[in-house]
Amino acid sequence: MLDSALSVFTAGRNMARLMEGLGVTVWISLASVGLSALIGIPLGLIMASPKRAAAKAIRLYLETIRVMPILVLLFLFYYSLSKVGINLTAFLVSILVFTLWGAAEMSDLVRAAVTSLPVHQKESGRALGLTEIQVSLYIVIPQAIRRLLPGVINLTTRMIKTTPFVFFINIPDLMKVGQQIVEVSGVRDYLASVWVYGFIFLIYFAICYPVSLFSRFLENRWQSG
């Protein structure tokens, strides 16, 4: 049994290729999460502000994205952008689509974190004679971040778990590389698919589990405070 596992991972450049696939997965995740935060946070602040029209427009964007499976969005963008003369690599399309989705979800988290703060917090600050900037800086933002962070970390793991979708647009991520290895090694090695897919399963778990634990830790810690 173990011999067959060893031979699958040591044959050729299999292990190196899996690690390259993991690199692609990690890159797409990091870029999408980073860009989502960059775009989603300002959008969320606008949604929480009294600007009605802008907030409604963002809400519409959010609901439009939410109703479609992300795989469908990925598929649409990948096969339609080139039709209208925009040529992006599959890699960039995937980051674009995940960011469109992530930014929408992020904006909703930010809106919820900011609007869930009791009004009396701001009012007390003003009553103490703080300026608007001081109220934001010392009262609103620190509390909003506490409420925001667990949700953002959850979104991060959700985005990591969504990256295997790039398999459908032929990006050599962890899943695609795994499938290629199984196709070649499966001929000689009867259990290749068990080992390779089991290994990829473990990799995803090893990435996502600590992140979820961290999110729960923050939640427990900050709930009491």
Add this chain to the structure above:
Amino acid sequence: MDFNFIIHCLPLFVAAAKLTVTLAFFGIALSLAVGALCAVANYYKVPVLKQLANAYIEIARNTPLMIQLFFLYFGLPRLGILLDGKTCAIVGLSFLGGAYMAEAFRGGLVAVSKTQIEAGLSLGLNRFQLLRHVVFPQALAVAVPVISATAIFLMKETSVFSIVALPDLMYLAKDLLKEGHSAESNFLLVISYLVIILPVSLFFSYLERRFRFAGFGS
């Protein structure tokens, strides 16, 4: 856009959409059952079962559905367990969904405050009455929004089922793309998912409003 082609393809999309809806229905129903079992094991702190349920929840929640399906469909047959595509899809979806549903139920049960249970006990309610009239309604009010969000999430996750060789909507769209009808097939793809997901989403927002009765103390 070629409307004749759209009309020509419509029956194909209806069939694929039916498959998606059927699989989603069974997957979500089983998810609720698995989730309820795990939540009960957790709530009553049943030894061994509680630990097993928690381990399962962490594993299912922290891995993507796609790799779970790959393992079921391509890995298990090599270990002597042969499942067809549909079974894999339903088992995979309820494996993933059960963990999320368990968390939804748990969140609801935890939210019922101790004073409520103590008040019920002091009124002389027995264990079953307590569950039926005090704990369950309040837990449900908290759990319903999470359950509905999870159900929608699971419906959207069904879009990956073509990897276990099921002729679902994505499979069909990819097939038609090869024939060079991308505009039409993309249009039909979007419409099909809208027709499937929008009613469910509206139904759940109605349900959430209906269940928002137990806002004790807030």
